[in-house]
Amino acid sequence: MLTVFRLVDPWILITLIAMLGLGLAAVLTASVSLNPNPFFYFFRQLLYVVIGIGMLLISACIDYRTYRFKTQYPFILAIVLLMAVYMFGNQSWLTLIGGFHIQPSEIAKIIIIVYLSYVMSFDRHGGYRFWRHSLPIMTTCGFLIVMTALQPDFGTALVMAFITVYLLFIGSMPLRHLMIPFVCVLPMICVVPFVFSHVHQRIDYFLLNWQMGLKPWQLGYHDYQMRLAMGSGGWFGKGFGNGIIKRSFLPASHTDSIFSVLVEEGGLVTGMAVVLLFLALFLLGERTARLMHDRFGAMLARGITFYVAIQGFLNIGVCLGIFPNTGVTLPLFSYGGSSMIVTLFTLGIFLNVSSQRRIVY
Amino acid sequence: MSQSNYRATGFIIFFCLLSLIIFFKLFLFTVIQYDNWADLAHSQVTRQVIVEPLRGRILSSDDQTVLAESEVNVSLAIDTFKIRSTKQDVQISKHLAEILDLPVELVLSNIHSKHCASWVKRDITPAEFQQIQQLQHSGRLPGVCIRREIKRKYPCHPLAATIIGFAIGQHEEGFEPLGTYSNLHGIEGLEYAYNTVLAGRQGRYEYLVNRYSAPDQNSVKILEPLQNGFDLRTTIDIRLQNIVHEELAKALLEEKAVSVMAVIVDPTDGSILASCSIQAASETEDFNSDLPVNCWLPEMRRHLPAFAVFEPGSIWKPIIMSIALENQLVVQDEMIPWNESVVCGTKRFHDWKSFPPELKLDEILIHSSNVGIIQVSQRLFANRSHQFISHEIKRMGFLRNIPVDYPVQPYGMLYPEMWGPISVGALAEGYEVGVTLIQMAAFYCAVANGGYLVDPHFGSAILNPSDGHVVRELNYKPDIRIMSDSTSTFIRKAMIQCVKKGTGKKANLDYLGCQVAGKTATAKLLVDGSYASGKYRASFAGFLPADNPQMVILVSIEDPGAGAYYGGAIAAPLFHKIAKRILLECFNDIPLMEVLGC
Numbered sequence: 019m020l021t022v023f024r025l026v027d028p029w030i031l032i033t034l035i036a037m038l039g040l041g042l043a044a045v046l047t048a049s050v051s052l053n054p055n056p057f058f059y060f061f062r063q064l065l066y067v068v069i070g071i072g073m074l075l076i077s078a079c080i081d082y083r084t085y086r087f088k089t090q091y092p093f094i095l096a097i098v099l100l101m102a103v104y105m106f107g108n109q110s111w112l113t114l115i116g117g118f119h120i121q122p123s124e125i126a127k128i129i130i131i132v133y134l135s136y137v138m139s140f141d142r143h144g145g146y147r148f149w150r151h152s153l154p155i156m157t158t159c160g161f162l163i164v165m166t167a168l169q170p171d172f173g174t175a176l177v178m179a180f181i182t183v184y185l186l187f188i189g190s191m192p193l194r195h196l197m198i199p200f201v202c203v204l205p206m207i208c209v210v211p212f213v214f215s216h217v218h219q220r221i222d223y224f225l226l227n228w229q230m231g232l233k234p235w236q237l238g239y240h241d242y243q244m245r246l247a248m249g250s251g252g253w254f255g256k257g258f259g260n261g262i263i264k265r266s267f268l269p270a271s272h273t274d275s276i277f278s279v280l281v282e283e284g285g286l287v288t289g290m291a292v293v294l295l296f297l298a299l300f301l302l303g304e305r306t307a308r309l310m311h312d313r314f315g316a317m318l319a320r321g322i323t324f325y326v327a328i329q330g331f332l333n334i335g336v337c338l339g340i341f342p343n344t345g346v347t348l349p350l351f352s353y354g355g356s357s358m359i360v361t362l363f364t365l366g367i368f369l370n371v372s373s374q375r376r377i378v379y
Numbered sequence: 380m381s382q383s384n385y386r387a388t389g390f391i392i393f394f395c396l397l398s399l400i401i402f403f404k405l406f407l408f409t410v411i412q413y414d415n416w417a418d419l420a421h422s423q424v425t426r427q428v429i430v431e432p433l434r435g436r437i438l439s440s441d442d443q444t445v446l447a448e449s450e451v452n453v454s455l456a457i458d459t460f461k462i463r464s465t466k467q468d469v470q471i472s473k474h475l476a477e478i479l480d481l482p483v484e485l486v487l488s489n490i491h492s493k494h495c496a497s498w499v500k501r502d503i504t505p506a507e508f509q510q511i512q513q514l515q516h517s518g519r520l521p522g523v524c525i526r527r528e529i530k531r532k533y534p535c536h537p538l539a540a541t542i543i544g545f546a547i548g549q550h551e552e553g554f555e556p557l558g559t560y561s562n563l564h565g566i567e568g569l570e571y572a573y574n575t576v577l578a579g580r581q582g583r584y585e586y587l588v589n590r591y592s593a594p595d596q597n598s599v600k601i602l603e604p605l606q607n608g609f610d611l612r613t614t615i616d617i618r619l620q621n622i623v624h625e626e627l628a629k630a631l632l633e634e635k636a637v638s639v640m641a642v643i644v645d646p647t648d649g650s651i652l653a654s655c656s657i658q659a660a661s662e663t664e665d666f667n668s669d670l671p672v673n674c675w676l677p678e679m680r681r682h683l684p685a686f687a688v689f690e691p692g693s694i695w696k697p698i699i700m701s702i703a704l705e706n707q708l709v710v711q712d713e714m715i716p717w718n719e720s721v722v723c724g725t726k727r728f729h730d731w732k733s734f735p736p737e738l739k740l741d742e743i744l745i746h747s748s749n750v751g752i753i754q755v756s757q758r759l760f761a762n763r764s765h766q767f768i769s770h771e772i773k774r775m776g777f778l779r780n781i782p783v784d785y786p787v788q789p790y791g792m793l794y795p796e797m798w799g800p801i802s803v804g805a806l807a808e809g810y811e812v813g814v815t816l817i818q819m820a821a822f823y824c825a826v827a828n829g830g831y832l833v834d835p836h837f838g839s840a841i842l843n844p845s846d847g848h849v850v851r852e853l854n855y856k857p858d859i860r861i862m863s864d865s866t867s868t869f870i871r872k873a874m875i876q877c878v879k880k881g882t883g884k885k886a887n888l889d890y891l892g893c894q895v896a897g898k899t900a901t902a903k904l905l906v907d908g909s910y911a912s913g914k915y916r917a918s919f920a921g922f923l924p925a926d927n928p929q930m931v932i933l934v935s936i937e938d939p940g941a942g943a944y945y946g947g948a949i950a951a952p953l954f955h956k957i958a959k960r961i962l963l964e965c966f967n968d969i970p971l972m973e974v975l976g977c
Contacts, residue, residue: 184390187386188383188386188387188390189383190383190386234415234416234419235419245408245416246416246419246420247420248405248408248409248416249408249409249413249415249416249417249419250413250416250417250420250421251409252409252410252413252417253409253410262420262587263420263423263424265424265587265589266589266590266591267423267424267590281405281408281409285409286405286406286409286410289405289409290402293398293401293402293405294398297394297395297398300391300394301391304387304391307387308384316383320387324390327394331394331397331398334401335397335401338401338404338405338408339404340400340401340404
């Protein structure tokens with residue numbers, strides 16, 4: 019185990035520790051007024067982080083090549099869990115016997131990464147055939163995505179779709195094969211806002227951002243409160259714990275809107291630091307991938323870092339009005355057990371991959 | 380492998396571009412639009428509350444009697460939209476009607492009014508307040524709010540009502556849907572003149588609220604501290620004011636006059652001890668003096684001693700005499716020739732009775748001889764220009780705004796550029812000049828105190844409302860000399876003789892051991908541009924005790940309708956009644972001789 023950490027890229031560890039520390043501080047300050055006990059959410063998050071680090075240590079010690087041969091079992095597990103949510107669960111949550119809630123869509127994300135990394139790592143010598151290779155891969159992934167979307171959890175489904183497209187693209191699938199699902203899926207996506215009213219509303223609110231001459235308070239309530247929190251931060255923020263918009267005004271202050279709380283109290287500087295941390299993780303994943311001996315490891319490193327980064331950028335973009343609201347949390351920052359544990363487990367795999375890269379002096 | 384790297388490089392560029400967009404947006408919000416967002420955020424999370432100050436009291440000269448004070452009232456208002464949205468309007472109106480002892484329909488109609496808020500009851504009692512608070516705590520009265528209001532009260536009303544004036548609440552636009560009556564502003568009288576002292580300063584507080592507008596108790600910040608208004612100590616002696624008021628009210632009925640007024644001034648420093656005017660109510664209008672002053676008709680609200688400009692008549696003669704003496708145009712023991720009549724321009728002036736062919740100078744004042752004073756006036760006009768005479772009259776304290784601490788009053792009338800030959804006689808008799816009673820009183824103060832011009836005033840000191848300590852003394856020390864000691868002594872002696880054996884015999888108080896100095900006057904009233912027959916103004920100016928004057932008293936009766944109209948016949952007895960009551964009632968606990976300095 020120590021060998022793994024001795025060989026791993028130290029910059030990855032530094033980035034992860036910085037993110038976890040900043041995330042814990044953010045949860046502490048964002049949730050003080052949500053519960054009579056100001057440390058209620060902080061201690062729970064601390065517990066999740068501890069469990070998550072345990073999972074990270076376990077997964078970092080398992081050789082990543084182990085996942086190569088048994089991808090069908092987790093895949094079946096993911097389908098079973100998603101089916102269970104569909105039948106017994108509440109929205110995207112599944113209640114276990116101990117009173118714990120888990121979010122199977124979080125688990126589905128990691129499973130899709132491992133599965134795609136595996137199937138895209140075969141050397142097909144450029145002989146990609148649509149019916150034989152591309153279509154089955156896309157169908158299996160599409161099945162998972164559609165099931166997630168139908169829970170309905172469009173945010174996670176969107177992230178899964180992004181991961182799928184990215185891994186297929188990176189895995190050298192011909193572009194013409196990638197175009198076909200786009201053409202097929204596009205009409206379905208266009209129908210979604212008309213079927214689900216909340217999606218329609220979110221897009222309406224998003225479009226308000228681009229309307230000229232609109233008064234700020236005519237934005238949607240959530241959008242307006244996030245702007246207020248960030249805008250009143252200034253260069254260096256109001257100081258740790260001094261934010262006021264987060265007190266009862268800002269919805270989901272400790273989950274989806276945690277970036278606004280960070281900017282309100284830490285200012286522009288902290289906001290930029292968070293963005294740079296996510297960008298650094300993505301670049302470190304890319305660096306690791308290019309130093310790998312095998313395709314599977316490279317695909318894993320790229321997929322895992324892309325998954326964390328795209329989710330972070332999506333969340334931050336939502337806060338700033340660059341994307342419509344997707345309901346995606348900020349990984350490693352937002353409060354939430356399933357997400358934190360699964361993300362840290364996934365990053366454990368990435369650490370293991372990193373420890374087996376070519377060392378270049 | 381290499382194709383993967385190329386494609387991945389594309390994604391790296393994509394993420395870097397996305398980061399740049401995010402940086403730009405962040406910079407836009409947190410730095411460029413910072414002021415805008417910070418203002419919006421501040422206004423969202425804070426609420427301001429304004430606490431009205433208590434308006435200061437107005438006190439009598441001994442601080443014992445309160446002439447005006449403020450009272451905190453609790454009033455009940457309702458947020459009609461909130462009540463209607465809870466659909467409990469019938470229930471709430473039943474609760475309120477039961478506690479406040481009002482008909483249920485009335486409360487219901489208030490709730491269903493088209494305005495967003497309305498009063499249910501102003502000035503509720505403490506018991507009602509407690510019951511309503513209990514119900515509010517149990518959450519059964521949503522939309523019912525309790526408001527603190529400040530109300531002005533005048534305990535001595537209608538005594539000195541026209542001096543004090545009144546203050547009423549002003550509605551600040553856009554601040555409160557109901558419009559509070561608390562934002563008190565002085566509108567007339569002392570309330571207006573001393574408004575800045577009495578008003579105090581509003582307290583402004585700021586506190587944080589949460590999303591549901593519930594206040595955070597620990598976050599109260601003082602933006603401007605609350606400062607209650609200062610108390611004003613006036614020079615009004617409430618006992619004198621009371622006596623004057625009662626006697627004037629009696630005289631008005633007895634003499635069937637249009638108006639009566641009187642003023643008592645301390646000649647040493649010009650404090651107005653009492654000042655009162657009573658007007659006969661016109662027959663067409665109902666007049667109830669128990670109503671608040673702001674409900675009176677505007678002409679009834681005027682304080683006539685300071686407001687009414689009239690032609691003084693014979694009480695003007697000492698002014699002409701003192702100007703002539705000061706300019707050495709006459710000598711004190713000079714003999715003035717007397718005739719039946721004297722001609723000035725086109726008018727022949729007669730005297731009111733026959734005198735010996737030569738009059739001593741002081742006998743002109745003692746017997747109020749018209750011909751005698753016109754002789755003096757002729758010498759004045761022969762040697763001096765009109766401008767000089769008008770300047771001398773102004774120097775005597777006329778044509779200025781007094782009382783000095785009172786809202787702007789008429790300056791009086793004097794038109795030297797329009798004087799003709801007739802004016803020589805008319806001015807000597809006290810016509811062709813307009814003065815107010817307090818201006819006349821200021822002149823007689825100078826006569827009484829040895830020639831110093833006083834500034835009549837109402838304010839005496841400004842007091843701290845919490846402990847009653849004096850914050851600032853209002854000093855009006857007389858320091859301008861308008862006539863020499865010998866002139867003032869000459870006039871004073873003439874006035875004493877006037878009461879002893881002249882026209883003012885009925886003001887004599889010698890039987891009480893108090894020597895009175897006085898001068899009577901009877902002036903014709905100018906009605907529509909000509910002097911009407913049978914319409915007079917009877918006046919009396921005097922001070923007592925004559926050798927050590929403590930108070931100057933002037934009374935004036937306009938258009939008496941009960942037969943007698945001479946100043947000596949009706950004004951002197953009124954002066955006598957007032958002075959006698961003052962001596963007997965106000966100083967009954969100390970030996971009279973001590974008071975009078977005998």
